[in-house]
Amino acid sequence: MFPESPAETSPTAGYRLNHFMLRITNPTRTLHFYVTLMGMRVVFTRDVGPMTVYYLGYPQTKAHRSDPEAFAKDTSKHEVLTQTLGLLELVHFRTKEEDESGKEGSGQINVTSGSEGGNLGFNHLGFTVPDVGKTVERLRNEGVQIVKDIGEGPNDVVPITRWERMHGASDTELSEGFGKLFGQLGFIRDPDGYLVELVPQTLQ
Template sequence: MSFQGEQYPGVKAPAAETDGFRLNHTMLRIKDPQAALDFYSRVFGMQVLRRLDFEEMQFSLYFLAKLEAGDEVPEDKARRSVWTFSQKGLLELTHNWGTEDQADFAYHDGNAEPQGFGHICFSVPDLDAAEAWFDANEVEFIKRSDQGKMPDVVFVKDVDGYWIEVVEAARMADKGD
């Protein structure tokens, strides 16, 4: 691998001790697992790789991925857990039991004040087709590809109000400096 990363103040060369480190997943807290799992499986085609329940602490973790041809997911739960925690780009949905029964309950989406967490992102092969798919599935748009100061970038919301950026890689070549 010859690419060494873009260099800016504060960037350090990776230490040998970090060899093998990889970003495995991003976690979002969800109110209602049935609604969230419906959204991510139906709208984004994700599959649940593993569910882990922690009864004493009253929460469940759902690890989702957009599997591709050739992915060989073990059937055995223990082996599948190991496989899951060795992957890249997973989404962990965390459900604290009982939140689904609280009418006024909502998580902070990170984009309201005070801002913090911003969004997750999916790349798609055809942004126009994705927008049509979102319309057909009544997905709430924050921004369409022809709106705002950044064309060719879409933002939608999931059922918990989290923002999801959607891009087509080929349309990103001329963005930024």
């Protein structure tokens, strides 16, 4: 079913999955979620005309964790940026009203999360955390929408949406092994409705 691992001579040798990009509608709100609540750090911000681009990542060294400016300076170098994994690109496409008023949030360009209704495609971002239960509780206290807490089974959103079930998705039960794993996962929504999966770094 799957091809053998590529040889060092393969044209894909050296390829990396470097980043994901999400459209966002309110940078202040979204940066609060990913930076303040989820602990990511800003690598760089670029105003490129009709939109503003924010690159985020997690510092991997003690020095970078204690000095966000050094982390940003070192990581934003192209030769480092392109070798770094797990980056998140947030792009705010401004409205004409925002350009005219200079006020963030004027007007509205709607985005879909890709994980509900008839707009399925993208499903979630996955973050590994030391303790899913404590993370969910902390985020709940911060007003974050909790989709699934630990110990809970499937619901109308994950792993299969109610919409999919209504339109012919399989109703087969989760396998025992995956069901056990699924119970240890948490799911939340970011400010634009994108699903975020919380995965324990140590499985029970």
